[in-house]
Amino acid sequence: MSTKTSDITVIGGGVVGLSVAIGLLRAGNRVTVLDGADGDPRASQGNFGLVWLQGKGASYAPYAHLTSEAVSGWPEFASLIEDLSGVNLSLDQSGGYEFFTEEAEFRDFAADLKQQQQFLGNHFSFETIQGDDLRRSHPQIGAGVVGATFSALDGHVNPLRLLKALKQAVAALGGEIVNDAHVTDVSGGSSGFDFSLRSGAHHGADRVVLAAGLGAATLAERLGFQTRVRPQRGELLITEKLSERLPFLSSTIRQTDEGGLQIGGTKADAGYDDSETLDVMAGLAQHAVTVLPTLHDLRVVRAWGALRVMSPDGHPVYARSSTLPGAYLVTCHSGVTLAPFHGGALAQWIDDTTDAPNLGAFDEDRFTLSPAA
Structure with a gap:
């Protein structure tokens, strides 16, 4: 196993992964973000930049409440990111x-x-x-x-400027971003996790958050998650x-x-x-x-x-691995809208603090009876 370089490794350097990293850094964790290659599928480089509540969770109350809280949190989150990065999110x-x-x-x-x-x-x-x-x-x-x-x-931000600002905010908070770090394999146990990179290098951490979007499929299975995006x-x-x-x-x-x-x-x-x-x-x-x-x-x-x-039902997934404690799955298609939640209260859930939000409605066990999962 490689030498551990962080408390938590976030696999995925898009809007979701970077926002999660910011929340974890603000909570006092040492965080490394492993970002994939430029040729990987990247929703963060092609999104519409909307901060949008209309219709979100109309058929699922927990998603409606989560989106509402995130939309309300955007002014404070934007101010934080702009202060850390010096980038105007508009x-x-x-x-x-x-x-x-x-x-x-x-x-x-x-x-x-x-x-x-x-x-x-x-x-x-x-x-x-x-x-x-x-x-x-x-x-x-x-x-x-x-x-x-x-x-x-409802509203919007400049999406490409947001991605740039999130990267700079991670660095300003003391986090590390490793570029072109395509993870090919992951193994884990009681002593932590080891990540094999396509370059041949290895990386280690005590815990891992899988936030790689469409690139998460193989790694999700190896970490014990059943969700298939x-x-x-x-x-x-x-x-x-x-x-x-x-x-x-x-x-x-x-x-x-x-x-x-x-x-x-x-x-x-x-x-x-x-x-x-x-x-x-x-x-x-x-x-x-x-x-x-x-x-x-x-x-x-x-x-x-x-x-x-x-995801199979279109709603976010926040799951803890049942087979590898310390592994977490975070995936959604509203990464911009939900960024204030990912950069804030989600860290309490990952760190399992007493004030952590209850995310049971977003666990992947809701797919257990669905062949689509």
């Missing part, structure tokens, strides 16, 4: 829309939000706005929009910069602080194929123009596909 939580062009989809989503409100009570509010009423306040919205929902709690492809369009600010933020159209637009919101089961597809790109462009016809002549400058990390 957090904006002035509210967000969900636009609909189909009546049935509009009604169904509004019903979901009513259920979410029942779960959250005074911690969540939203408006349901018919298309004509929407156009009275925003005349530029297209006639093809039948309605929208709005929540004043799957990829879900989302595609994005990036436009030229606009001289004026958009009058709204939505889950499918957002303007970055630099001025360009991100247009997205697609979901596809395409395995590990993260390439963009022409028909989907055309559909994204059509959606954007339907919502805001003035975008018709805007030029697209980039397009890409990225892979989300999905």
Whole structure:
């Protein structure tokens, strides 16, 4: 076994892994982050940057409460990360829309939000706005929009700047990030864990948090976890910069602080194929123009596909290994939204303190009877 270089090793250097590392460092642990290769699937480099509550946990109360607490914690978390890194995250939580062009989809989503409100009570509010009423306040919205929902709690950050800031925050707190450290094998026991890297090097730690997203499958099995994540492809369009600010933020159209637009919101089961597809790109462009016809002549400058990390039921997983004490699994597809929780109270659960949150609803034992797990 190699010499131990940290109390806890976090496998995965994306938004989730880095946020977890920050929480553990703030709790007084020595932490090393093993980050994979640039060619590995990386949700953190292709996400939309949303800090979003609408619809999250509408069918699962624990997820609704977790998301609500994380969204509320974003101002304090952003201030912490900006102070540690010197990077402006451009957090904006002035509210967000969900636009609909189909009546049935509009009604169904509004019903979901009513259920979410029942779960959250005074911690969540939203408006349901018919298309004509929407156009009275925003005349530029297209006639093809039948309605929208709005929540004043939703917002966004600059996602690539967030990733940079989290890395710098880990370093500022005394953590170590090992780049191009693709873990090929892991073994563990009462004396700790040993990680074999593709380079031939070894790394040791007393405990391990597996937060490698889609790269966690093989290692999860070896650490005694049963959860099997799957990829879900989302595609994005990036436009030229606009001289004026958009009058709204939505889950499918957002303007970055630099001025360009991100247009997205697609979901596809395409395995590990993260390439963009022409028909989907055309559909994204059509959606954007339907919502805001003035975008018709805007030029697209980039397009890409990225892979989300999905658990069998789409909700986060926080699990302790039943066979290797000291091993933890952390996986979710809302890494940006949940970052304040991962960088805060989750460390208490990992350290098993008296004030640790109860995360039983997110344990992987909920998949025991499901063949999808």
